[in-house]
Amino acid sequence: MKERFVSKNIEFVHVGRKLKTTVIADAETAVLHAPASCYLLSLSLARKSENTIQKYASQIKSLLNEMAFDPNITSFDDITDVIMSNYLELVLMGERENTASTIDQVETTLAGFFEFLKVQGFAEKGHRFTFALSQEAELIRAKTRGRQNSHDPYKLSERYIPESQFDLFLKYVDGKTSYIKDRNEIMMRLAYETGCRCHEVTSFNNFSLVEVEAAIKKSNSNNLNETYLNITGKGKKLRKICIEPALRRKIEEFIRRYKTCFNGQLICSTDSKQLNSQYASTIFERAKNKLIKSAPLKDADRWQSNTGWTYHAFRHSFATNLGLRIESGKEKLGRSFLMDRLGHRHPQTTVIYLHFAAGLLGKLRETDKYEEEMRKKMFIYDREEFSA
Template sequence: MNHFIQRVVDVQYGVQTLQTCIIADKHTHVIMPAASAFLFSMTKDKGARINSVKSYAATLVSFLNTLAQDPEIGGYGYGSVTDKQMRAYLELVLIVHKEVTLNTVEQNITRLNQFYEYCWKAGLIEDRPEFSYQLSDQKMREMKIKGGIKKSLDPFNLSEQYIPYSEFNELLAYKPRVGDYENARDDIVLKLGYFVGMRAAEVVSEDNFTLPRINAAISEADKKGDKGYLLFVIGKGSNGGKPRQVYIPQLLRQQIVRFMHGARKKTPGNLLICKSDGTQLHERHASDTFSDAVKCLIKAGGEFSKSWKANKARCYHSLRHCYATNFAQYLKENNLPRLLLSERMGHADEETTLIYIHFNAVLHGDIETQNKILPLVHKKHLLES
């Protein structure tokens, strides 16, 4: 049974209202001062966003609950943890019990180190901790072998992130915002990930989906008799981002046009995806829309709620992975070069495309393609390592 839980709270700090996290006893509601002060310092001093603070809070909750309840670790006070107990937590709890990856273990080490450093500097503990944070040689070997196998076969964890169309279609019915404008806008937001391969920040960027550029792209497509249309977007990368050309399929084109001339008609400005007053949305809007929709679906007990519960790695970026995987199948069915997938995704390294080609082959039981691609995937990771 969990002893500590995390909560999101608003804290008045001078004239500002800061959203942060606290950690408290689940039953008595007594606040855990050291952990809560550390999380508040992240918000106030480092300007950390709430999702980052929540992630740190989850790490601390796991650690503190283990101290309070796990007999193999022992002890109740975070200030009395020994190096041996810390190693036991990393190996027995995180690796053996929770089966996390080596990257997650390293993330926990970094966060716990920051927490203890804060506690010492703030005078919450007398002695500066000297944890080695070392895993046993055997455990390190096991983790590297496990990670190496996973990396060479499925480095993006596509097996957990892939969303079949039926499950994605159900998700569309659980968008969290119910106003006509917001509902129509967020339906497009989700589809731009699944059917176009857009990243969350790219969807709301001022550089991409502007009405003049969309209208110009549609006019150009009409001249060529294309039922969809091509659009240049600016993705992530240095020097202002890397441009790539994406394709808006026919059904999504029609939906965007209906939105422009319908629900969005009275909205000022030139952004397709924006607030009702025409101003730019936060770069996490797409990600928050996705995660909130998943929560609504699970709470309502949707048809595929078990699948959504089981695949916790799914996020908005998973939609981009789905697009790449599905497009890989389209290329195969139409005997088109895989370079087209690299271009649509904006891969800096064309070989990254092999991961999606291989996963799609696994998904469809295409042994012939697997046998062709797998040696290339292994070779790529061997050279990188």
């Protein structure tokens, strides 16, 4: 479905002070949606952070786009409890797979928004919604809250990026030249596929061409598909990362194509200098913004609403994916394997990822079981239809 409304970040001057806000406008006519834009402006004047305003804008825009094509809704006063409950449960929880904490945030955002509408004369009824979800949905949300409070202090439920979404993200990583584009992709992969932090990728303490080529040569001599490489991490602590076959092949091809650009380093600027420690994060944000503007609506909305999806979330996702491999038992990997790959000092930190991975694995198995039951039912139905 095409978006009826879009958002844009703008900057303005108020009593001599520069402020940033977000406006929402009609996608075709560019006419501002006055109630929503005024509300976001009021947040800027109240000195809410730029990230908070963008998050609120995303949640309000999502609601506006969903309601825009309902012929029974001609004003905010037409939105009922039932409509809002269906939006939260069927759209956000069902279609878009938003987490319980995200649903909580949406409720808070919309409560403030509707109260603003009443005070400013955009609506007569103000905030009057109960947001009553079904018993099953409330139970799921309660369980998720409990799991987050006990086992998810890093809010991994808001930061885990599935592999399918990472693959989609890579399509929007760009660069002015083929060298820069390929280098930027490898920087993203080093985070998602090996757990590297932002500053670790660009630091000249890591990924020297001599060390990378020596590690690859050692893997070849030992008949290993993966390559192991020592890097200097947080607090100047050494740890060993594992570069698995797909990424290793990309790095080998990258070296073959651009070796003259490196000046001794795998990751560097076009003039062979060290990149800024936050450069990888900048590339991430640029690709994310491009994805939000160009990807299919369902994916774009998911990336915009999940504010926890940052470059560092790639490291969290790497740890979770490795935790899934450990918890599933499909590969004989000890729990200490994850601790070593992440460079954790304390096993309690590693256990957080294992707890989250175990919960995620349970959800995946429930989904697989449900889909298998549906396939069986459809098979029986097809046989009955054929017999008739």
